[in-house]
Amino acid sequence: MPETLSNLYQLMDDTWNRIAEAYQFKCNGCKDNCCQSLFFHHTHIEKAYLRYGFEQLKPDTQKDILNKTKYYCRETFPVSGEIKSLKIMCPLNEKGRCILYPYRPMICRLHGLPHEIRKPGFNPLMGKGCETGLFDEKPYIEFDRTPFYQNMAQIEAEYRKKMKINHKIKETVAQMLLRSTENFPAAENPIL
Numbered sequence: 001m002p003e004t005l006s007n008l009y010q011l012m013d014d015t016w017n018r019i020a021e022a023y024q025f026k027c028n029g030c031k032d033n034c035c036q037s038l039f040f041h042h043t044h045i046e047k048a049y050l051r052y053g054f055e056q057l058k059p060d061t062q063k064d065i066l067n068k069t070k071y072y073c074r075e076t077f078p079v080s081g082e083i084k085s086l087k088i089m090c091p092l093n094e095k096g097r098c099i100l101y102p103y104r105p106m107i108c109r110l111h112g113l114p115h116e117i118r119k120p121g122f123n124p125l126m127g128k129g130c131e132t133g134l135f136d137e138k139p140y141i142e143f144d145r146t147p148f149y150q151n152m153a154q155i156e157a158e159y160r161k162k163m164k165i166n167h168k169i170k171e172t173v174a175q176m177l178l179r180s181t182e183n184f185p186a187a188e189n190p191i192l
């Protein structure tokens with residue numbers, strides 16, 4: 001299995017593209033846009049990589065995105081401990097496209113296709129893919145996310161050890177950007 005984040009991302013993208021092609025599936029955007037879904041991410045290395053991508057943007061674009069992240073966080077987390085899923089567009093989505101597409105986290109990369117997740121001793125957890133019903137009539141093509149999650153956990157553990165990070169995170173893309181830009185100096189590329 002890949003040992004770096006860039007290799008793992010490449011494998012995810014290749015696998016996703018191969019299976020999407022087998023379904024003859026093309027994501028053209030839809031009213032149930034996945035970039036409006038409330039996803040949490042759990043990896044410091046992906047947060048650092050997203051921040052690194054953010055640093056490559058022009059200052060005006062950064063400012064605009066940070067304003068959107070503040071709005072997103074204010075509306076989604078109005079008071080401590082409360083979470084509102086309001087289908088607010090991710091602050092990185094610009095006119096239907098991800099402005100940090102090469103830097104997007106794992107969940108954004110794996111989303112959309114029917115899939116399974118396996119835990120020892122349990123039946124596979126099946127995900128049915130996009131909300132649009134595109135896959136309802138088609139036979140399932142195996143897409144097991146488990147090795148990707150396992151490999152990501154290994155890469156994250158090594159990164160946390162190297163960076164001496166002891167705490168866990170559960171953050172949306174908006175929170176990742178807002179907190180990392182507020183709390184830390186400009187990030188180095190964590191995947192090189």
Ligand code: SF4
Binds near residue numbers: 035097098108
């Ligand atoms: S990071 Fe990019 S792909 Fe992921 S939800 Fe935001 S805009 Fe969409």
